[in-house]
Amino acid sequence: MLEKQSARLGLADAELSKADELFARQNSQTDTERQFLPGVDECVFRLGRALRAGRLEPDSWGFNFVRSILRHCKRRGWEPSEKQLDAMRGVLADLAESDGALIDDGGDNDCAA
Numbered sequence: 001m002l003e004k005q006s007a008r009l010g011l012a013d014a015e016l017s018k019a020d021e022l023f024a025r026q027n028s029q030t031d032t033e034r035q036f037l038p039g040v041d042e043c044v045f046r047l048g049r050a051l052r053a054g055r056l057e058p059d060s061w062g063f064n065f066v067r068s069i070l071r072h073c074k075r076r077g078w079e080p081s082e083k084q085l086d087a088m089r090g091v092l093a094d095l096a097e098s099d100g101a102l103i104d105d106g107g108d109n110d111c112a113a
Contacts, residue, residue, distance in 0.1 A: 040080060043088040044073050050095055062091045 038046065047066045050056060056063040065087060072078055080088065 037089060038092065040085060040088075043085070043092060044069065046092055047088060050092075055095055055098075056091075062094070066091060 048070055051063070051066050051070065056066060069080070069084065069088060073080075
């Protein structure tokens with residue numbers, strides 16, 4: 001059946017296997033990894049809080065991207081593209097990393113007064 005469809009569409013076997021590899025690579029996350037990815041609503045909520053709290057540097061790419069997303073999400077029926085959702089998750093991950101750098105780990109390089 002697949003051979004008939006690929007022949008009808010003019011696709012070679014090499015192209016089909018390349019498409020299968022790409023699909024497998026894009027969907028290689030396990031169920032537990034997908035479980036911890038924030039959804040659209042959570043991303044919008046957390047990014048809005050980060051913007052209002054001043055955690056994003058003004059006039060940076062992330063600042064402008066978040067402002068754009070917050071503006072567009074007010075439209076009825078708006079859904080982010082996969083690329084936008086990945087970028088939203090990336091900004092949240094960057095914010096989480098920057099928070100982690102501020103935590104005192106009790107290392108020896110602390111200046112004692």
